[in-house]
Amino acid sequence: MRSLLAHIAEPVEAADRRRTPRRTLRLDVAARSATSEAMVVIRNLSRTGLLIETDAPFALGETFLLVLPELGAAPARVVRENGRLFGCEFLTPVPASAISAALLKTPHGDGAVDDADASAAGDFGELYPRRPSSAFLFTALTALFTAVILIFIVALASLTFS
Numbered sequence: 001m002r003s004l005l006a007h008i009a010e011p012v013e014a015a016d017r018r019r020t021p022r023r024t025l026r027l028d029v030a031a032r033s034a035t036s037e038a039m040v041v042i043r044n045l046s047r048t049g050l051l052i053e054t055d056a057p058f059a060l061g062e063t064f065l066l067v068l069p070e071l072g073a074a075p076a077r078v079v080r081e082n083g084r085l086f087g088c089e090f091l092t093p094v095p096a097s098a099i100s101a102a103l104l105k106t107p108h109g110d111g112a113v114d115d116a117d118a119s120a121a122g123d124f125g126e127l128y129p130r131r132p133s134s135a136f137l138f139t140a141l142t143a144l145f146t147a148v149i150l151i152f153i154v155a156l157a158s159l160t161f162s
Helices: 096-105 115-120 135-160
Strands: 023-033 037-045 049-053 063-068 072-082 085-090
Touching (some): 023 096
Antiparallel strands (some): 023 063, 037 049, 063 072
């Protein structure tokens, strides 16, 4: 009988140790802590946490309520601080529908983060790169679809009257 050799390797730890993927956005929402109420800008968001930017004097470990679209108040806690940027974790994961609603509420053109914002993020991880505008592609596909429909209607009309 032959014995088999096996090697059990430790998994390679990824640079990004987040439990859930984050979506980059720029959305103004209200936040209320025990001591103050302020407007904050959500920079990225996942089911378990988010990065906000604000002038409010949040402290590490401070818990606050964040008003998310279609969800309402979601309790979060500050876990990292870098100037005006605060890395926060939700006390309970938010549903994926709340992430989708927040993305839909983001003004068009503001979903990507510019270079100044990315460098300001510091040790909060690399933000998603800016995506090229898809407006041209959408317009071209719409025009093509319209042309095909018109050709179909003309062909159908010519067969009907023949």
